[in-house]
Amino acid sequence: MSDTRLVLVLGDQLTPSVAALAAAEKCRDVVVMAEVAAETDYVRHHPKKIALIFAAMRKFAAQLSEEGWQVAYTRLDDDENAGSIPGELLRRAEEHGATQVIATRPGEWRLIEALEDCPLEIDLLEDTRFIASHDDFEQWAKGRKALRMEYFYREMRRKTGLLMEGGEPAGDKWNYDHDNRKPAEDDLLLPKPLWFEPDVATEEVLSLVQSRFGKNFGKLRPFGFATTADEAEKVLTHFIEHALENFGTYQDAMLQNQRFLYHSLISAYLNIGLLDPLDVCQRVEAAWKEGKAPINAAEGFIRQILGWREYVRGIYFHKGPEYPRRNALNHQRSLPPLYWGAETRMNCLSQAVKQTEEEAYAHHIQRLMITGNFALIAQINPAEVHEWYLEVYIDAFEWVEAPNTVGMSQFADGGVIASKPYVSSGNYINKMSDYCGACDYSVSKKTGEGACPFNLLYWHFLLRHRDRFEQGPRTAQMYRTWDRMDDARRETVLREAETFLDRMSKGETV
């Protein structure tokens, strides 16, 4: 046996300072990276996501080699490919006479369990690329009845000093959402995202992905994502210079011809290690200090990363491996084919799904208030909704996707994350988007031929769960509105909602 150790670097751990690399020695250890079927196939990922990960993995491996690391890299089509991460570790262990492995804890229970079952001596180190450690989160959560993001976020502001002035929040407010959430007008001068032409290495990956995963849901080309830390850095700079200023104000707006609005498009880069979350927050804070962005934009943006992103990761690990399978509302309906691009007369859903198919991207409000809202009020099985989100977005990894989908969007965790279900009638969608004007349905019609389905299903959902929500401080008002309607109207709403759901479940175009 040699004293060589294997250093595992996964496809979402592409940071030179990641814990396993920080603990390893260049002169002694071998870095193991592998493109494997177990990771490409555990769900049918969007082809753009596989392409991003493989291209970024290959370039990161090349960078490590240039820096003097010995890298054992396995390509998906290599003959000896063992097909899984533990399988590749075993193969490389034999090849190098190694028995010890240094690894950074993966971001999914599935892979953590697979590594724990692997018959090698694996040292699983904490992933230090987050602003809050597991201990930090556990200490914050200890003894609290409700684990609300807002209080976690305030603690993180205090701890990091971000947007703090003399121990108080900058501008004297923790949260500027009151100034945000405005609808947007379509405007040719809106900033355009920064895309990159694929180079030779990326083109090679694109050909592989096309031949192996071309049938997965989603368009592979055009492919313009950043695949190195340098490029991701350019995307961040581009966002800070051109979009940050308006990020807060139009954070919740949706336009059918402006898919990205003032969003940053950096989630995938953060999640695979090409950008560092604390660094991103500090860059945004600096832009605010230099007068390049107002406080509502800087605060709104920093809250997403320092607050939401860190908080959902804490929840995922705090709640354990069963969390993604929760179904507190006992919703059992199957996900309708419209989520996979089948025809629908609902323009908001049609636009959100088409955009997802083409870009592997939708912004937060599209995910929460279009595809998520509909799945919830149509009472779809949350396990199927969870799988859909994990498959279709470029940034989807279970630690961040599951709390957002199962918890925030589907209320399937019974209210751990959300203090109320994120449901709305068509009115909210009409206020925040330009979808309704081009829809077959009429958003102003509450019942009858052509009535917006959101207007029917919203009440159907609330009535089904009356026992759970009617006393809630944030939901009681909805029931008072319902109770004020006359009997005939209430009966019609529920009957038409049932008819709609039956038709949808039979596979009819709705």
Ligand code: FAD
């Ligand atoms: P911006 O709007 O520019 O926001 C900046 C950054 O804040 C994002 O890049 C992201 O890192 C972070 N952020 C914002 N909101 C959240 C949030 N709720 N949770 C965690 N981080 C957040 N995000 C993922 O990274 N992966 C997912 O798989 C994922 N699944 C989601 C599923 C549902 C049902 C919902 C409602 C949200 C989901 N989100 C997910 C959160 C959010 O929608 C995306 O992070 C965001 O849309 C990414 O686009 P952006 O980089 O342009 O974000």
Ligand code: DLZ
């Ligand atoms: C998502 C993904 C894909 C599609 N392929 C690979 C791969 O071939 N090799 C690899 O190391 N990682 C891949 N990943 C990322 C892993 O699935 C990710 O590390 C785990 O889901 C934990 O977050």
Ligand code: SF4
């Ligand atoms: Fe969606 Fe209803 Fe508006 Fe159509 S009318 S786009 S279904 S909210």
